[in-house]
Amino acid sequence: MRKLVFLICLAFGVVQMAWAAQVTLPDTSQTTTFTANVSEQAVVSVPVSITFNVTDVASSTQATADATVSATTIVLSDGKALKVEIKANADSFTAPTGGSVTWAASDISWDAATWENGTGSSGQLSSAGFTQVAASSANASSLSTSDLTFTLAAKSSVDRAGSHTLTATWKFSSFTP
């Protein structure tokens, strides 16, 4: 019982010390610590669409404009990097009315491009998984490119003009425990 009373008194004393102290004036010995808890975060930006002006189905066609992809205000734990990946939402493009042949998702490829604060990887679009397009350097606060070139492979069996469309998803992640 005495031990219990002693421990309670001790704990009470510690609490008192944490909240107040008697000092001799003038005094500058008292401090308060301010803590800002910063969450991991990023702002990401991708194009809505890109177009291929296919004038010769027997030759490969580059997109009409290079894609601009960026991530800014990247705040991550020490040493981590932001990954940019892409995946096709379907195995192939949707052909226009009357068309029986169109391009497969894997007919789309991209170059490594020049990335600021990161490394790009050339690749081929897949509907099975997200393929890496770029990764930021460790601790980079931004990652961007404006010269990511997508190329559509030749397919001479395409038999209808019109809208051939494929939806793809950009993924941003940083999976590190």
Add this chain to the structure above:
Amino acid sequence: MLQSIPVEKLLFVGILAMVRTNASKGRSNIAQGLATSIVVCLLALGCVARLFAVSLHFSPLTFSIQARPGEVVNKTFTLTLPQEAQTTQFRAHIEDWWRSEDNRQTFYAPPGTLRRSCGLWCTINPVESSVKPGETLTIRLSVRVPDNVEPGGYWAALTVDEVPDPLAPKPNGVAMVFRTSVSVGLFVEVSPCKRSARLVGARLDGDKIAVRMCNDGNVPLRVTGMVEFYKPGDDKPTAVAKIGAEPLLPEPTNVCEYSVALPAPDILPSGKYKVRIIIDVGLDFLMGAEKELDITKPDSS
């Protein structure tokens, strides 16, 4: 509709509307013509924003949780659209994920696919929501660790996808339409965890050096490291390449190869090098390996 009309045409129509109104209806209608042209130009600008970028801010990118069996842990995820964005629908769901052995692809599957998935422990709310420009979507995540769970590491991902607008115009011609998706890694550790890994190989892979690691434990590990290149007889490295923080999972494959670009030819010219690899997976010690490699690269000129 707007998205399929070229921006230049809209701007032209806007200017034309102003000129024609001013000319034919006199000065009293200048204000009306100006208003028309402003509206058309604003629509055009909206179209530009929609054509060129979908932008969003999100936080956090990882949830790392230490939990006991039976414990409930609550977290929140936020996603904010900028003022200049369009109202967008988002759908959230929990998924299992893993990496390919070459670390170049990420695969996703329904929760519970992996043996060490914590996806089925999670509930999220809301699942689908419309976010207006400048608004913030807050998703509450609740992780209920089962009472009878075995110790070790478990993982999943909270994925938030942009939902396609069914009324959005379809682009003309041959085109790819893009959606945005963010995935937040969710790692739950139930003590005691077995942390164990091995460095099992290193090789040249084109203009990269690839380091192969194996996870022998039962918890995802964070791999960081560096590759040092020494000229024969030198004590100081000619060049150093860093391996950024990457996950090393214990399943479905416990092997992963991490590639890092070789330094530029002016820093690391072609030649024979002693390559020293140092890896940190958060254990009490670092792992290392040394290997002689003949690096042949095209001249920088």
